[in-house]
Amino acid sequence: MTDTKPIRRIAVVGTGVIGASWAAEYLARGFDVVATDPAQNAESNLRKLIDDAWKDLTSIGLSKGASRDRLSFTTNMKEALSQADLVQENAPERPDFKIKLYAEMEEVAPVDTLLVSSSSGITPSVIQSQCKHPERVLIGHPFNPPHIIPLVEVVGGSKTSPDAVQQAISFYASIGKKPIHLKKELPGHVANRFQAALYREMLYLIEQGVLSVEDTDAAVCYGPGLRWGVMGQSLQWHLGGGAGGIKHFMDHLMPPLEGMMKALGTPNITPELKQKVINGVMHEAAGRAVDQLAQEENRVLIGLLKLRAETGLNKDSGQPMGAA
Secondary structure (H helix, E strand, O other): OOOOOOOOEEEEEOOOHHHHHHHHHHHHOOOEEEEEOOOOOHHHHHHHHHHHHHHHHHHHOOOOOOOHHHEEEEOOHHHHHOOOOEEEEOOOOOHHHHHHHHHHHHHHOOOOOEEEEOOOOOOHHHHOOOOOOHHHEEEEEEOOOOOOOOEEEEEEOOOOOHHHHHHHHHHHHHOOOEEEEEOOOOOOOOHHHHHHHHHHHHHHHHHOOOOOHHHHHHHHHOOHHHHHOOOOHHHHHHHHOHHHHHHHHHHHHHHHHHHHHHOOOOOOOOHHHHHHHHHHHHHHHOOOOHHHHHHHHHHHHHHHHHHHHHHOOOOOOOOOOOOO
């Protein structure tokens, strides 16, 4: 891919929770969106999910031209992709399924259309393995929910064009997302690996009887989690180094931290440990439904992102929230 065409029409393939969230985001940023999904009741479910997300998107700020009327739906994938400038795929997370799907998608999408997968774990080299034009296939993995969380992990496969990667990064940044470029393919990409690394130690502490499930969550969200919502860990350590900053931290505080790293544990994830976590989480939820908790979380996230924008902490994130 050498020439890059402007992105005006986006096809969303697969309209479950992630696909619907992406569709809502793209509509809110003023794009024409055509969605496709063969599942029964897919269109009605999609439109309901978009209506629910629209309240949050209105709070964030709609871009010029934003309208739910710009959504169309078809069960015919060829019809959906035939005029798309970018495809955001959100199909089931199975390598065999995605390999076959991408071979089919490239037959009906224009040859200069980006084919981007929301896959949370499958690497792009696997997905593009049976494509005739693998150079425009890559990962654009969002963090859930895509219409609120800015992060998008962009990963090219062994046959992906560098131009396609750069086009995807530029596109996501232009709609207010925070794209990061993974220079190497890893199962699970990176953000989910961070979560797995933290949860491994959390489960170990629960297993060892150090903390209850509730106190383990409290240790995260009332401690370092609050700071992580403001800046990343390495920049945090720059503050932790005092006047000497990150150099002082690396010279004087890294050795004890290194020793702590070596002492981290590996839990035995038994049925008993799983049940202990289930019981603890249900006690934390205190009768609140998953949807209610998600709505409460979304309101706080939107408020945090607005505050970050006001204080300039989003200045390296492309355009401000709500910009197109």
